[in-house]
Amino acid sequence: MTSKFEPEIAAQYIAATHWTRPDPEQAGRAARVAGSLANTLDVTAAESLFDTEPDQLQATLISLADPEDLVNE
């Protein structure tokens, strides 16, 4: 899925509406999500938008997991 939204446009939009300018990484992620949402207008619910799911969420979950939960009981 390709995005037509540039990170700079996303950064300007967030700065204008939230009075805080995101860093380049945040702006890039915002652009990806916004672009993917725009692209969904022509797809049906049969298709997934999963490639917009930030890797950051997965990294966060793994970092917060307790290694002891990996031990088979």
Place this chain on the structure above:
Amino acid sequence: MSELLNMSLVEAADSVASGAVSSVELTKAALLAGESAQTRLNCFIDLWPERALKSAAHADAQRIAGASLGPLHGVPLAHKDMFYRAGEISTCGSKIRADFRPTVTATVLERLDSAGAVTLGTLNMAEFATGPTGHNVHYGACRNPWNSDYITGGSSSGSGAATAARLVFGALGSDTGGSVRLPAAACGLFGMKATQSRVSRYGAMGLSFSLDNIGPLARTARDCARMLGVIAGFDELDSTSSRYPTVNYEAATLNPDIKGLRIGVPRAYFRDEADAQVLDAADNALRVLESLGAVIVDVDIPFADVMARIGGPISGIEALALHRAWMRERPQDYGPQTLARHLSNLAVPAADYLAAVQARPRIIREFVDTVFSQCDVLQAPVFPTAIPTIAHTDVGAGQGFEQMLSALTRNTRPFNFLALPGLSTPAGFCRNGLPLSFQLLGRPFAEAKLLRVGAAYEAATQWTTAPPPSAD
């Protein structure tokens, strides 16, 4: 009801594997019970007797031939009608998809098939998985087997009703704001919403790609664990499914020991609007867990002031994105509640959505660090009140619906945003005979620990052994 159907899923699988009962016998009994219960409970959208019996006969032939048998070999199941099976209609509980035949099969169904399960048909659900009660204007309300005047919970309404009524041995549902845990709670079942990304969503109807989860509803913790063990794990067809290792969930439910485990009681939010019966059930459960060796601790809850709204922009906007074309072209084919929810989401600013997505990892980290430094497992009510009637919750599409939606799901929605695992656990019965429940929440990927606690409580209380009156 045939006594065969009162077995647990594990007992049924063991009986088929040993030859004590055939899959055909089980499947015939389930089909007969399903057809008989349909007018009373309306839990099936479609029954597939010929296909199911053929599948059961194949399962029996495999056993006789000495084939290697999967953990669900020959066991009749059915699932919410939103998991695609190539060539078979998947209505998603909607008129819009009344004739939709997908070209792919959901990974969760592929895995259940590989484990030997027999599929009886498809189960009722809220239209496009958008309602917490079990109402459906297109296919009719699904009814609670404990008392058919009462809601099943939703959106996986048929999954709750069919499993509780002993028509199937377990069922899959989906949970975007509580849709596995709520029907499990209303119908007296275990229901697992695993950690976000633990179960593949490939080939399942999407509602909110950030918050959607697929999970099992079953009568015992061990049944729930066995189903989770079959469907959990990385799937190369779903790029968001986690590569984090799975464990033997079922083993956690055998001889469960919770000595020294810290069970947290939330000091804020999750008990604030609970009624007396719900709090009594939660407190009674805590006393049982304490008697089993757990340590009960009060726990501070961060973000309590925003918990009710957390994640709202994400679920609303992502659903809107998926439905916008149909809303333009076929608005008349939506039920009024579903359409009203999507229309209200048009007013959510994109910036709110983006802000929520951006803040999510930070909020998850702070919540987990705060809560799970104080306890190992958090306990909270699922429904804040006793299960309401179908008539009482038949409130149309106006402001009353929004208020009801917020009230019924206030304790489940936050954990979809937080991406954390939750296990709905049966906890007895209200004065009106409807089930009571609580949920157990844990760190990311702590599903086995939740199942261990649920199994320990189940063994001490036996709330899940008696069938509902309608199954007699």
